[in-house]
Amino acid sequence: MKTASLLLVAVLTLALQAQAALRYDSDVPKDIQTQMANDLTFINQVTGSGQTPFHKEIYGAVDGATYKNFFETRITSVGLDSCGGGMAVACVQPFFDAHKMWLTQNFIKFSHPQVARVMVVYHESRHSETRNGNWMHDTCPTPFLDENGKDVKSIWTGASLAGEPACDSTYKGSYGSSTIMLKNISKYCTNCGDKVKMDADIYATDQLGRIDRPDVKKAMLDDFATN
């Protein structure tokens, strides 16, 4: 009886471990699986010397184990999809499967820096939180002005973001949380190279522009200035 119980525990443990590993649909190309695994390995091995208060609130420490837990408690499987087509790299479709991330062919086709790919998968993983309304984006206000009173525009096309569903009014949303993650990596990561820290800062600075409440943006800037 004791042996049977031990065997049952062993079988159930194996089953649970199989559940814990990220599962890929069979139609996800190997190249995409490899890239995703490599990117997650990178972020899962990060070590940090501190964190800002907002980072501590959302994630915990700047630490690979923390990031791994954050991601794996939200996303359990990966599929292949167009995510609406165009330039999309990844998405979640919470009404279909809240804990599944969909990657597109662009995930390996487009030459984004590694930290940008990590940013987008963490951004999307935040959208999987059904208990938080999936952190739906805010509609950027009209007009949408920066601190200098100028229209906030896409950096290249110059197209105004006013009226677009592409902002966050809270630091906890997908833009806000991934901005905080990247700023903390740039500031505190102890095993990241110069390029990674630079990239984290560059992409975080861009994403910060999607915070449409001046008081929230200021709070985030104050957070980043924490020693």
Place this chain on the structure above:
Amino acid sequence: MLFIAALLFYFLRHKETTLPPKPSQYDFTETNHVQEQIATESPPPGAQAGTQAPAPPLLPAPQLGDAVASLNPSDKKAWQTLTEIIQSKNDNDPRLDHELKNTSPELHRAFFETYSQLAPENRNGRGTIAFLVARDLKSQQDFDFIEKIFQEEPCLNLADCKVSAPDTNPHTSGMDQTTLNYPQLASLYQLSQQLGSRPELLQNPAYRENVLNILKTAENYPVPAVRNKAREIREHYKL
């Protein structure tokens, strides 16, 4: 009990092979209505299982141009390290900070050559080289190389720099457009870092003139975010 546990284990392991058909595409940014499915490159559900995505032709086989061919063995090894890192897409490779920092003028010339050989769509590859040179600005050729980056035609599309992007989805436009301009933004970032940590360099007239030339050229770049960043640096240091 054992039989039930085994059955449970079996079904859990095989759950992912019996996927329900995917619904119409939902654009997460507009969750109140279904968007029409757009024709894409993705295979239909269930088809071409395990198919590998074609490798993007971003990095041709390393070519031995004059600058690369004339490298000494140590620099040649460093150059090969760079091409490996670019190919691997592992941006946190420690060799970027150990073997590819404070490098020789000859190796820099090899970097310039490799930059021009990389497809324009290889934004990260080109940006990595721009980062390495801008972090290590020493010679007139370094300044000339960085200034030329701001004389390039902007890349319009991550799939094909010469063709306007099919959409500018505002949800992801920030990340996409940052990458489109990554070599330029990385160059300005490193320049700003160098000026921030060693402002006394500006007391050297030749250095000052070279930096000013880069910034003036960058301020004429068609992308507003690049222009604005260059102006911000120039104004900050009163150049």
